[in-house]
Amino acid sequence: MGEIGRRLRRAAAAGVALGLVAISAPAATAANGTVTGRTTASGSTAGVVPTRVHDPWLWQATVGQRPAGPAALVFFTDRTRYFESTGVLVDRNGAYRLIPIPIGEGHGLLSPDGRHYLRPYSGELLDLTTGRQRRTRSTGVYPMAWAPDGQHVLITRNNDDDVITYGPDNQQLNDPEKPDDLLVVDPFRDTERTLDVGTFASHTAAAWSPGGDLVAVTGWPDVPAQLAEHGRLVVVDPAGGGPRWQVDLGDRRKLAGPAAWHPDGRRLALLAFDGCAGPRCTSEEAAARTWRIEFLDTATGRAVGQALPAGTSVSEVIGWRGDDPVLRYVSATEQDTDRQAVLAALSPDGGREVLVTTPVGSTDLMVPGDLLTRAAFGGPERQPSPFAAPLWAYLTLAVPLLLAAALVVRRRRAAFLVRRLTRDDRRERD
Numbered sequence: 001m002g003e004i005g006r007r008l009r010r011a012a013a014a015g016v017a018l019g020l021v022a023i024s025a026p027a028a029t030a031a032n033g034t035v036t037g038r039t040t041a042s043g044s045t046a047g048v049v050p051t052r053v054h055d056p057w058l059w060q061a062t063v064g065q066r067p068a069g070p071a072a073l074v075f076f077t078d079r080t081r082y083f084e085s086t087g088v089l090v091d092r093n094g095a096y097r098l099i100p101i102p103i104g105e106g107h108g109l110l111s112p113d114g115r116h117y118l119r120p121y122s123g124e125l126l127d128l129t130t131g132r133q134r135r136t137r138s139t140g141v142y143p144m145a146w147a148p149d150g151q152h153v154l155i156t157r158n159n160d161d162d163v164i165t166y167g168p169d170n171q172q173l174n175d176p177e178k179p180d181d182l183l184v185v186d187p188f189r190d191t192e193r194t195l196d197v198g199t200f201a202s203h204t205a206a207a208w209s210p211g212g213d214l215v216a217v218t219g220w221p222d223v224p225a226q227l228a229e230h231g232r233l234v235v236v237d238p239a240g241g242g243p244r245w246q247v248d249l250g251d252r253r254k255l256a257g258p259a260a261w262h263p264d265g266r267r268l269a270l271l272a273f274d275g276c277a278g279p280r281c282t283s284e285e286a287a288a289r290t291w292r293i294e295f296l297d298t299a300t301g302r303a304v305g306q307a308l309p310a311g312t313s314v315s316e317v318i319g320w321r322g323d324d325p326v327l328r329y330v331s332a333t334e335q336d337t338d339r340q341a342v343l344a345a346l347s348p349d350g351g352r353e354v355l356v357t358t359p360v361g362s363t364d365l366m367v368p369g370d371l372l373t374r375a376a377f378g379g380p381e382r383q384p385s386p387f388a389a390p391l392w393a394y395l396t397l398a399v400p401l402l403l404a405a406a407l408v409v410r411r412r413r414a415a416f417l418v419r420r421l422t423r424d425d426r427r428e429r430d
Contacts, residue, residue, distance in 0.1 A: 047379040048072050048092050049371055052357045055079045056088050056096045056384045065390040067131035068095040070114035072371065072379070073356065076107055076364040078337060085363065087117070089128055096384035099126065109143045109258075112150040112369030118143045118187060123155075125187045137190045141183070144206040144217075145258035146369065151188065154195075154215060156203040157181040182206070182217055184238055196242045197234045201226050205255040205316075210265050213237065214244070214298065218255040229279055235268075235298065245301040251277045256293060256325075257316030259372065267295040267304060269317055269325065287332030288312065293325060293346070309350035319372030321345045326355065326372065328365055341365040343377075 069091040087099030159178035203219035220226035256269035275289035
């Protein structure tokens with residue numbers, strides 16, 4: 001049994017060594033990320049946002065299973081073990097984690113400091129650094145834009161009745177086309193208040209001014225306008241007092257996104273297009289639209305400045321690099337699984353500098369506001385660590401290995417006993 005004992009001890013030592021490697025690998029990965037991309041003690045965030053990210057491993061841990069750090073970016077893809085749209089967090093040290101999304105929930109909002117992810121409809125707030133998720137009082141809502149202070153969110157609440165009911169005389173008792181509410185919500189203190197922006201059948205986009213003293217919101221004034229995709233823009237003071245001004249956007253212009261307000265505070269960006277307009281356009285015609293950025297004077301609502309050509313497949317403006325808008329582009333393909341999201345800075349002459357590239361199959365991409373403000377792009381390409389897995393993944397690998405090791409030991413022990421019995425039998429015959 002001496003030889004078997006030595007082999008068992010060697011196997012145990014090897015198992016312990018492999019376990020230490022598996023446990024220490026994520027820490028080593030994080031340490032490497034700290035050297036190349038983490039915010040330094042001086043507060044610099046240069047190179048925090050990676051130039052390229054990749055699909056996670058199928059066994060990649062979720063934020064709840066293995067919390068990471070504040071986000072450098074979040075992208076969405078169905079190429080995960082869930083086989084449906086899933087958020088993928090890449091933190092500022094290069095760690096990858098999954099953000100599972102319930103069916104039909106949609107994509108939420110990333111807080112300006114990259115620490116929190118606010119889910120639509122449920123209103124749940126996910127802390128990306130601890131993995132804890134808390135329910136807020138606001139449900140049945142859709143978040144549209146975080147305030148610059150990171151404490152408040154513009155949220156639209158759908159008031160439509162899900163089911164039409166009728167009285168004894170066949171009279172309709174409820175209204176399935178109720179105007180929606182625009183709310184200012186504090187998800188940390190569970191407070192909310194309604195903004196007076198006029199009547200909207202539904203809201204489509206919103207943006208805060210850089211100082212947080214004004215809000216721009218767009219949507220459909222009524223159901224016929226919604227069917228015709230004919231929008232309206234209103235600018236209001238969130239402290240109260242009603243609309244400052246409003247303009248008719250028609251069916252070829254829209255608010256450029258949650259970062260539509262230029263950093264100087266004097267201009268508001270719109271996305272306008274040439275090509276097929278209206279609800280009857282085919283997907284091919286919609287994909288062929290040529291976009292440009294137009295500007296409105298935030299004091300009067302009048303057109304100002306020169307338009308910037310933006311190309312095709314434009315999604316929205318997500319930030320600014322100085323005077324240059326940073327846009328999200330999502331390539332138009334027949335299958336969502338073949339789409340690809342990129343971030344690019346647009347120069348005044350229409351040139352594009354690609355800042356971030358996601359893998360094929362990604363349908364959305366977001367970067368925290370604080371990194372956008374600092375233009376912290378140009379970080380190293382990030383690869384997901386195969387060791388950043390949940391406990392069940394390690395158990396899935398460990399159990400078969402342990403069973404195989406036990407089987408080998410059992411067979412070797414049986415063989416040893418057979419040889420010993422045979423040797424003893426020969427001695428007795430001699």
